[in-house]
Amino acid sequence: MDNTDIVIIGAGVIGLAISAELSQDYENIVVLEKEDSFGRETSSRNSEVIHSGIYYPEGSLKSRLCVEGAQLLYEICEKQKIAYKKLGKLIVALEKNDMGPLHGLFEKGKRNNVKGLELLDKEGISKLDPHTNAIAAIYSPNTGIIDSHALMKYYFSKAKEKGVLFVFKSEVNYIMREGDGFSIGIKQDNYQLKTRMIINCAGLCSDVIATMAGVDINKNGYKIKFCKGSYFYYSKYYPLKMLVYPLPHTDLSGLGIHASFDLGNRLRFGPDVEYVESINYNVDTNKKNSFYERASKLLPGLDINAFVPDTAGVRPKLYAEGEPIRDFVINDESRIGLRGLIDLIGIESPGLTASPAIARMVKNIAREIFAS
Numbered sequence: 001m002d003n004t005d006i007v008i009i010g011a012g013v014i015g016l017a018i019s020a021e022l023s024q025d026y027e028n029i030v031v032l033e034k035e036d037s038f039g040r041e042t043s044s045r046n047s048e049v050i051h052s053g054i055y056y057p058e059g060s061l062k063s064r065l066c067v068e069g070a071q072l073l074y075e076i077c078e079k080q081k082i083a084y085k086k087l088g089k090l091i092v093a094l095e096k097n098d099m100g101p102l103h104g105l106f107e108k109g110k111r112n113n114v115k116g117l118e119l120l121d122k123e124g125i126s127k128l129d130p131h132t133n134a135i136a137a138i139y140s141p142n143t144g145i146i147d148s149h150a151l152m153k154y155y156f157s158k159a160k161e162k163g164v165l166f167v168f169k170s171e172v173n174y175i176m177r178e179g180d181g182f183s184i185g186i187k188q189d190n191y192q193l194k195t196r197m198i199i200n201c202a203g204l205c206s207d208v209i210a211t212m213a214g215v216d217i218n219k220n221g222y223k224i225k226f227c228k229g230s231y232f233y234y235s236k237y238y239p240l241k242m243l244v245y246p247l248p249h250t251d252l253s254g255l256g257i258h259a260s261f262d263l264g265n266r267l268r269f270g271p272d273v274e275y276v277e278s279i280n281y282n283v284d285t286n287k288k289n290s291f292y293e294r295a296s297k298l299l300p301g302l303d304i305n306a307f308v309p310d311t312a313g314v315r316p317k318l319y320a321e322g323e324p325i326r327d328f329v330i331n332d333e334s335r336i337g338l339r340g341l342i343d344l345i346g347i348e349s350p351g352l353t354a355s356p357a358i359a360r361m362v363k364n365i366a367r368e369i370f371a372s
Contacts, residue, residue: 004028006366007184007195009172009209011035012043013148013355014347015201016155021359022366023162030193031164032186034171034205039152042203043352045281045313047231047260047271050074050084050144051350054091054109054117055248061328063112066350069357070142073151076356082150083263089143089243090125092134094297099136101247106138116141129241133300143243147263148352155355172202175212181340182213197340197369199362204279204316206345213341215333222329222345227317229271230283231310232291236303238267244298257294268310269295275321276314283309318346330358332365340369 006026008015011033019031035041050073053066077084093102102119109117118139120128125137160166173187181196202209207217207224217223246256260268269291292304318326329345342365344358351358 003194004030005195006030006197006199007032007182007193008199008201010201010203010206011038011156011166011168012041012201012203013039013152013155013352014043014203014344014358015199016152016159017355017359018199018201018362019159019164020155021356021363023159023164025363026366027163029159029164030195031159031166032170032172032184033166033168036168038156038166038168039149042313042316042348043152044148045311046148046349046352047258047268048145048148048262048352049243049260050086050146051353052089052109052114052117052140052143053112053350054105054114054138054140056112056350057325057327058108058111061330062350062354065328065354065357065361067113069350069354072356073146073353074144076151076154077146080154082154083147084144085261085263086142086144087242087261088128089140089245090120090129090132090134090137091140091245091247092125092132092298093136093247094133095135098247102136102138105247109138109140114140114142131238131240131299132244133298134244145243145261145263146352151352151355172209172212175209175214177214177338197342197366199342199344199366201344201347203347204314206316206343206347210343210345213333214338215336215341215343220336221318221326222343223318224346225317225320226276226279227315227348228274228276228280228312229315230274230287230312231268231270232283232288232307233310234267234269234302234306235308236306238299238302240267240299246298257291259295259298269307270310271313273321279314281312281314283312285309315348316346317348328358330361330365332369334369342366342369
């Protein structure tokens with residue numbers, strides 16, 4: 001049985017960011033990933049948007065880490081030459097009944113310290129981008145898009161350069177408390193690893209890992225619900241300049257089917273919200289009419305025949321449809337007698353944006369654990 005100081009389970013964008021951050025201060029770090037490379041699940045199946053932090057409850061980890069993470073991400077992109085575009089975003093009111101929620105969201109954004117927000121009337125919107133059906137909007141100038149794969153590759157390379165060992169095709173099948181650390185079993189090789197610390201970044205399987213480590217996920221509210229989101233892309237040219245979002249769902253189960261771009265300037269619509277029992281990434285072609293109808297509320301003159309099924313992703317949510325929004329779980333489990341276990345559970349949007357800030361937070365937690 002090999003010994004190490006830190007095992008990170010999961011090599012999505014969060015696990016990669018944490019490995020890169022911790023590698024600056026610690027040696028003997030191993031990252032275990034059940035897929036054959038990094039970022040194969042949620043991290044590579046999203047809108048690739050750098051969010052501003054406007055949506056989330058005041059004082060929440062989602063709002064605080066998103067605002068901090070966005071600033072850090074832009075700095076990383078500039079320094080490391082990672083492709084991004086700061087396009088700006090309009091969150092739109094489409095009818096008079098939307099005005100109250102729009103103003104409420106604007107005030108929430110200000111309380112969350114989101115910089116640069118503006119309230120625009122129809123004339124103000126037209127000066128920025130006339131290609132919407134909006135009667136009013138919040139303009140977020142600091143929202144952008146990023147090459148998420150290039151970001152993950154940067155985190156991966158930074159960690160590897162400092163000696164972090166990445167072991168792919170390595171699915172954890174048991175975790176046992178052993179002395180002042182943990183013994184971890186690897187399914188594929190019938191292999192065991194002893195570690196002082198486990199950082200659970202397993203995304204869609206993070207509740208499974210927590211259970212293996214001895215956490216009662218029902219008592220602690222860690223049970224993951226799979227929420228699928230599908231995308232369609234628009235195969236024709238459309239002269240939109242920036243991202244356009246409707247007002248978000250009341251329970252923040254999603255931000256609504258929105259218009260965004262990839263870095264190749266391809267216009268995409270999505271994601272929708274579909275709670276599912278199992279993970280699959282098929283896009284239901286029967287959703288085409290629904291996507292067209294909802295997208296047409298945002299943008300005029302769309303052609304239904306230009307809507308083409310694109311990709312799908314699955315979000316690891318901590319709340320079911322209709323339930324109140326839940327914050328990120330980023331917990332040192334010393335409080336329940338599992339010193340050395342750090343759980344990150346329910347890291348959905350804005351996890352990509354927040355990734356560098358989450359990594360810094362986890363490094364501070366790890367430092368406190370090792371010092372105690």
